[in-house]
Every structure is written in C-alpha cells, then in structure tokens.
Amino acid sequence: MHAIEFRDVDFSYGEGGFRINKLNFTVEEGEFVAVLGHNGSGKSTLARLANGILEADGGTITVFDTPLNDKNLYEVRKQVGVVFQNPDNQTVASIVEDDVAFGAENVGTPREEIGRRIGFALSAVGMEEYRHATVARLSGGQKQRVAIAGVLALKPRVMILDESTAMLDPRGRREIVDVVLSLNKKEKITVVLITHFMEEALLADRAVVMNRGEIVMQGAPAEIFRRHEELLTYNLALPRIGEISKRLREGGLDVSDTLDPDTLAEDIAKCVS
Amino acid sequence: MKEVAFGQYYPVDSFIHKVDPRLKLLFLIAYIVAIFLAKNFYGLAACAGVLLAIVLFSRVPLGKVLRAVRGVTFLVLFTAVINVFFYRGDTVLWGWKFLQITREGLIFSAFLVLRILLLVVCSSMLTYTTTPVALTDGIESLLTPLKWVRFPVHVLALVMSIALRFIPILSDETERIKNAQKARGADFESGGLVKKVRAVVPILIPLLLSAFRRADELGDAMDARCYMGDKHRTKYKKLRFTWRDAIVFFVGGALIAGVVVLRVYLGAPV
Structure with a gap:
C-alpha cells in the first residue's frame, strides 16, 4: 500500500516565487525514504504538503488511500507526524511529559491512555528517565528526541523529519538517526527523512533528489551516489567516504567506487602493500 | 534564568x-x-x-x-x-x-x-x-467559570504556559544578539540614559524578528500535532x-x- 502518494501536485508560494509543477511522488508503507536537495529545492514544502500544513493548488495527495481534504485534515495529521528543524520552536510545555502529552491531549485521548503513550513514546526515543525534566535544560539532541516523542504520542504511521538533524552537533545527529532507524525497523513506522547530510541518506531504503521543485533522481542510495557528476549539478556533494575514494582514484590509486569505509580501507591497504 | x-x-x-x-x-x-x-x-x-x-x-x-x-x-x-x-x-x-x-x-x-x-x-x-x-x-x-461568558480561558492558559516555556530561550537569544552587536563595536555601558535606551534598539529589533519567526514555526508544529483549540481536548494532568x-x-x-x-x-x- 502507498503510505503517501502525490499525483500531479501543483503548488506555489505566490507569483514569481518558488513553485512545484505536476509533482509525482510515492512512499510505500514501511519504507525509509531520504529526500535530498540543496536549500530551496522544495524538500520542506513536500513535508508541509503531506501533512496538510500547506494546501496544494492542484492534483491530489493521498495518505493510506484517503485523499487529503479540508474535512479529514486532522485524521490525516494523526497518521502523518512531522518533526521540524529547530527543537526549540516545537516544544509547547516546559516539562518533558507535558510536552509529549500535548498532541495526544489535542485529539481527545483519555487520560490513562495518554499516560501509557507518554511511557511508550519516551522509551522509544530512549528518554524515559527525563520524563519530569525541564525541556530548557536538555541538549539539542535530547530536545529533538522529545519532539519526536511528542509526535509518536499521536501514534502516527508515517513520520516525516524535516531537516530535524540540521541544527544538531554530530552526537545529536547520531542520536536522532539511531532513533529513526529503530522506529522504522521495530515500530514499522514509515519514515521520510529530509536532510542535506549525505551520510544519513545512506541508511535509507531509497533516496530521492529534489531540485527546483522537481524530483530529478531516485533510487537506492548507493546507486544515486555513483552518479557523482549529476549530483554536482544539483549542488550536492558525495558522502565523505565516496568523496575520498573518488579523489584517490583521480590520483591514480586503484580503489573501488564504494561508500563503505571498511571496503575502502581494505582497498587502500592492498594498494599500499 | x-x-x-x-x-x-x-x-x-x-x-x-x-x-x-x-x-x-x-x-x-x-x-x-x-x-x-x-x-x-x-x-x-x-x-x-x-x-x-x-x-x-x-x-x-x-x-x-x-x-x-x-x-x-x-x-x-x-x-x-x-x-x-x-x-x-x-x-x-x-x-x-x-x-x-x-x-x-x-x-x-x-x-x-x-x-x-x-x-x-x-x-x-x-x-x-x-x-x-x-x-x-x-x-x-x-477561571473556568468565565467560559460561560465566552472568555477564552484555555487560550489564555496556553499563552501563559508557552510564554513561560520561551523565557529561557529568548533570554539566551538576547545574550547572543548582545554579544554579536558588541563584537561589531556596539557600546551598551557608557553614556547617559538616552544613549543607553537608544543602544537597546539594535538588540530589540532582531529579538522581535526572531520571536515572530519562532512563533510561526511553533504554530506549524502545533498544527502538525493536531492542535484545534480546546474542542474535544482532554487533559493529562488533573488537579x-x-x-x-x-x-x-x-x-x-x-x-x-x-x-x-x-x-x-x-x-x-x-
């Protein structure tokens, strides 16, 4: 089943601004999709359209066989959770458990059930011991995990992360990526990870590259990253390992075109010996 | 703070x-x-x-x-x-x-x-x-009884709690802007009262702009978490x-x- 399906979707931010023309895009249930693109490529617009925060000018957006419209907006939002970029701008309450409860409270979940969901959501992101902590005192990665828990408390089937790792330090990014992977594998939640860190895209089942509101490349991440020249034209770089292996080959070393650090290390060792 | x-x-x-x-x-x-x-x-x-x-x-x-x-x-x-x-x-x-x-x-x-x-x-x-x-x-x-006269009690309480939530964030931000302006040679200490008040303007304007931007994003995040006012809303913590x-x-x-x-x-x- 398609989790999310965009069919001929048109959207614009007004005359002369950014626009999307006849966009077609699907995400399968249980899939982990990475959406790549430089600033202004339309990847964040994609997230806001799928959740009904922005309304398409034309075409249809379907979420689990339900075409999105004004009437079922909140039903769809319960299924498609979005985590945004800045962890500070998406927490409503000062205490962790109060913030996680917010979404569940909004949709009228009974009290005991909210308590259970807070427990579930916080343990899914590894933050149980911070249940009564003050949000302002947490690190960036921890705040962002609380934001993820706040979305999880709504029991969504799809989770969209709109550059949720962009403002974090490497350790915070690692935390979020680990949580997302475990949600996808253990909880079977469909994940759309919007990012400009190429390393993160390597973990996905499928990578989608956007440029100026269009999908220009699609496929397995390893496949996408083999097309260096094409990526460069969309202002995207290779993941670090890919970049190193490319430069070594340019320098005349016989190493394979790989994105795996271990393979590259072995190849280099062979060349040196 | x-x-x-x-x-x-x-x-x-x-x-x-x-x-x-x-x-x-x-x-x-x-x-x-x-x-x-x-x-x-x-x-x-x-x-x-x-x-x-x-x-x-x-x-x-x-x-x-x-x-x-x-x-x-x-x-x-x-x-x-x-x-x-x-x-x-x-x-x-x-x-x-x-x-x-x-x-x-x-x-x-x-x-x-x-x-x-x-x-x-x-x-x-x-x-x-x-x-x-x-x-x-x-x-x-x-204030719940005021709901009878259509007073937006829930909204008021939400505004208060969000304000509390943002006090530490905005106070950090003020510090950051202040340092940025100092780095560019702004002077907040010397001069008379008028001069000191004037010196606050270059802090206040970026602070307000950023607060509006934050409010916008927070609005989206609340929408994304199905916020629709106090209709059908339940409360996790009861007094x-x-x-x-x-x-x-x-x-x-x-x-x-x-x-x-x-x-x-x-x-x-x-």
Missing part, C-alpha cells in the same frame, strides 16, 4: 508545596483581604502567626524569605519616613516647623510597614512553593483536592473570621 522554568521556585518536598495551586491562589487572595481588614495589631499578629507557620512548614530557608523582603526595602523605608513625619496625632514627641513626630504617627507607620512585609512575604511564599506550570494550571482551572487542601481551606477560613472578630471587638491601632 535556565533554572526551573524561571522565577523563584524553591524545589523541596513539603506540605505547602503539595497543596493544590488553586487553593494556594485563593488562600493568597483571602490572606491579602485579611491583612487589609485587620485594623489593629492583634489582627496583624494573627496574620503573621499564620504566615510564620506557612514558612516553617514549607521548609524554604529563612534567608530566602528575607531576600524577597530586600526587594522592597526602599518602599518600606519611604512609607515609614513619610508616615512618621506627616501623620497628624495629638501626642507630639518632637517638632520642627511643619515636621513633627507623634506617638500615633510612629505606631501607624509601624503598622503600615508590618502590613507591607506580610504582603510581600506571603506572595513570595506562593512563588517559592509553586512551579510556574502548576500556577498556570491553577489559574486556568479557577485534585486532598486532605492537605482541606486543612489549608479551614485555616484560611478561620484566619479571615478571626481577623473580622478582632476588628469588630478591638478597634483601630491608634
């Missing part, structure tokens, strides 16, 4: 800390009424006694309590001086031109000072023993009355009644 939300909450586990925030708010109002109803030292002594008990039961250190008083030193001194010199009484102790000190004046200003001190200590006991979050919940719950609250309720009631009785039977201090 990064401490527990903000304000002066003193985190210990005590009888007073556990009292329902609604009751604490109501008790504070009743207490203030009692202070103003008290017309003689017996009444104020009763109020002071109750307050002392509250301070002891709350386990907030006395030093902390006195620090709250320090903030109003000027007000207290000013009130005392004005009343000592200008209160017209019969028993003149000392006089010079239009200034005179009377026995009644001394007594009356002592009375006023005591009244101000009780007011300040009592209000700060509320904030020492109640988290801002609990206070917000309490205010929301107390509940317990035996502690019953005790506080009766103490508060007895205090007011006692003060009224003392007022009727014992008359004014002077």
